[in-house]
Amino acid sequence: QVQLQESGPGLVKPSETLSLTCTVSGGSISPYYWSWIRQAPGKGLEWIGYIYYSGSGNYDPSLKSRVAISVDTSKNQFSLKLTSVTAADTAVYYCARGARGDGEVFDIWGQGTMVTVSS
Amino acid sequence: SYVLTQPPSVSVAPGKTARITCGGINIGSKSVHWYQQRPGQAPVLVIYYDSDRPSGTPERFSGSNSGNTATLTISRVEAGDEADYYCQVWDSSGDRRVFGGGTKLTVL
DSSP: OOEEEEESOSEEOTTSOEEEEEEEESSOSTTOEEEEEEEOTTOOEEEEEEEETTSOEEEOTTTTTTEEEEEETTTTEEEEEEOSOOGGGOEEEEEEEEESTTTOEEEEEOOOEEEEEOO | OOOOBOOSEEEEOTTSOEEEEEEOTTGGGSOOEEEEEOTTSOOEEEEBTTTBOOTTSOTTEEEEEETTEEEEEESSOOGGGOEEEEEEEEETTTTEEEEOOOEEEEEO
16 A cells, blocks of 8 residues: 655754655555645644645745745655744654545655754 | 634543534535544544545544534544544635644543
C-alpha cells in the first residue's frame, strides 16, 4: 500500500530555511495532490499548502510569502521549503496525499517529523 | 477566510453516543471530512464527504452535515475511541484546505 515518509533536519536555526522531503512509496505520485500540514506542540492541525503532480499548487495565505512546495515525479518525492523561520514554526510536519475531487480528502499521511527552530 | 469551530472537548461514558460538532457559515454547502488523531500518532481519515466511511472505519462512526453545523457521531463509544478529532473542508474560494481547531474526546 502507499506509504509516505518525511525526511529532513530536526533542528533549524532562526532566520534560516526549513527543508523537508516526502517520499512516496508503494504507488505513484500522479494523479494526486500532495500537501504539507503541521502541528505545533499541543496545538491543532494547520494546512501549509499543496502541489499537484503536474506542478501547480497553492499555499495558505498566512504562510504564502515564505513557502515553496515542489515535486519531483522521477523520484516520487515532493518537498517543502519554509524561509525565515522563527520559534513559531516549531512543529511536527506531516506530508499527506490529497485524493478525490480536488484533492481535498487527506486519505494517507506520513508519520510526521518534528522540527525545532532554535539556535 | 473560512473558519471552522469545534468544541475543545467532549466527554462520554463507554457504550454511549458521542457527538462532535463542527460549525461554519453555510457548512452544509461544503463537503466535510473528519480525522482521528490518537496521542503521538498521525491523523487518520475516519469520515469523508460528510458521511462516507473509508474501509477500516467502524460502522459506529457516522457523519452528517446541514445548515451551519456538521456532526461526527460515534455510537457505542469504546475506550479506544479516545482521541482528538478534526473536521476539515475545502474552501473553494481560495483553494485552501481548512481544519477545525480539534476536539478532544474523553471516554470516562
